[in-house]
Amino acid sequence: MTLFRPTGLATASVKARHSAFAGAFAALAFSATVTTACVAMAVSASRVPVSPKQAELYDVGIAFSNLTVYMAIFVIGQVMSLAVAQRGREIALLRAIGAEPKQIRRMVATEALWASALALPVGYGLGALLAHVWFDGMAAQGMVPDGMTMDVGLIPLFTTAGVLVVCSQLGGKIAAWRASRTRPSAALARSAVPGSDRAGRIRAVASLLFLGAAAVLSVVAGASSAKDAASEIPIVLLAYLIAIGLAGPWIGRVATAVVAPLLRRYGGVAGELAVLGARARSRRLAAAIAPIAMMTAFAVAQFVMLAGAEEMDWMAVFGTLLYAGFTGVVAANALVMLILERVREFALLRMVGAEKRQITAVVVAESGITALAGLGAGALAGLAVLVPLGQKVGTPVSGVPVWGWGAMLVSGAGIVLAAYCAPLARMLCVRPVDGVTRHSA
Incomplete structure (x- = not known):
């Protein structure tokens, strides 16, 4: 049947869940932007004679490029998993009418491609613009070696293309594997409540393994020289963040349990619905908790280092804004995907008498739970790295002022709230009778 060709399945899937495809596209585009800028910086620095400035820029470009690739694999895998999970019912129906697991996996791979x-x-276009802004800022600070020009040519283009293809295919394969192997009857039963599927034991074991690996890496970094410890901090932090990403469903449940008494006491019906919704969607919330935690942890680490530095380094400031912005936008993208799939749920609530302000109150309460989970996990990850290693590299955690912690937490919570509420006005404009027949807004 033509429907069971990979391209036919992918086309049908995109038409049924265009918001999921748009979410994956946005995550890939953001990753490509940062990758292009970082690779362009490294390539441009490599084409001028060796000097202290050249060596510094080249090392920074390579370090940023490597970190960007790691982050891209991490966030794209999370978003692709969410995009596949949102199509659980469609995939189950395809399996029920004869689609084989390998066809489902090919469908996801085709869509990712x-x-x-x-x-x-x-x-690539946005990355080229970002690279020139980065270069101009360094030139204004006298950090650019003589004769260096920004070259955003074929090497950044091909490198970015390779990163996107590998990350999307890897993330798609991992996301589709579980969905393609689940029995259609079980998948249909779980899809009755979107996001109600629970995380498995393999995920729990993998999270514990990465947590243990992060602890070991932290000990190794603590036993090395101050210079080596500083270079190893991003790797230790990444290991903690992978553990957080895998443990996202349980982190979401813990956060829900912490705030549940307050929401039930002061939030009324809206608070109760928020608790039930967050608990039921704990697995899907992991796709948003992980990038929020990454944004927070990276901001904590960089802010501690900047607070301990003798003078403000423009490159370090730019790097902090670059990665905090990147992960913040990806987190917001994942949250928007989560909200858009709930048009039918909100329509049903309105049909049984819920008012728009009550639905808004539910969304605001859920954003608080998500913010607590992501910001709390990210802050703990940052402290787990910087408390034992910060003093060694000359940037103790105690050097960060109270207003700095407040600014990071308020900014993170603001991003979460804005992402939750941004698509809400559009969804509440949909008539309830029309909303019950839709997959997403």
Whole structure:
């Protein structure tokens, strides 16, 4: 049947869940933007004679490029998993009418390839602009070696293309594996409540393994020289963040349990619905908790280092804004995907008498739970790295002022709240009788 060709399945899937495809495309485009800028910096620095400034820029470009690739694999995998999970019912129905597991996996791989191909020119163009802004800022600070020009040519383009293809295919394969192997009857039963599927034991074991690996790496870094410890901090932090990403469903449940008494006491019906919704969607919330935690942890680490530095380094400031912005936008993207799939749920609530302000109150309460989970986990990860290693590299955690912690937490909570509420006005404009027949807004 033509429907069971990979391209036919992918086309049908995109038409049924265009918001999920748009979410994956956005994550890929953001990743391409940062990758292009970082690789362009490294390539441009490598083409001028060796000097202290050249060596510094080249090392920074390579370090940023490597970190960007790690982050891209992490966040794209999370978003692709969410995009596949949102199509659990459609995949189950396809399996029920004869689609084989390998066809489902090929469908997801094809869709991921399409998203990569469309995201590449957008991300490359924005990355070229970002690279020039970065270069001009360093030139104004006298940090650019003589004769260096910014070259955003074929090497950044091909590198970015490779990163997008590998990350999207890897993330898609991992996301589709579980969905393609689940029995259709079980998948249909779980899809009755979106996001109600529970995380498995393999995920729990993997999270504990990465947590243990992060602790070991932290001990190793603490026993090395101050210079080596500083270079190893991003790797230790990444290991903690992978553990957080895998443990996202349980982190969400813990956060829900912490605030549940307050929401039930002071939030009324809206608070109770928020608790039930967050608990039921704990697995899908992991796709948003992980990038929020990454944004927070990276901001904590960089802010501690900046607070301990003798003078403000423009490059370090730019790097902090770059990665905090990147992960913040990806987190917001994942949250918007989560909200858009709930048009039918909100329509049903309105049909049984819920008012728009009550639904808004539910969304605001859920944003608080998500913010607590992501910001709390990220802050703990940052402290787990910086408390034992910060003093060694000359940037103790005690050097961060109270207003700095407040600014990071308020900014993170603001991003979460804005992402939750941004699509709400559009969804509440949908008539309840029309909303019950939709997959997403």
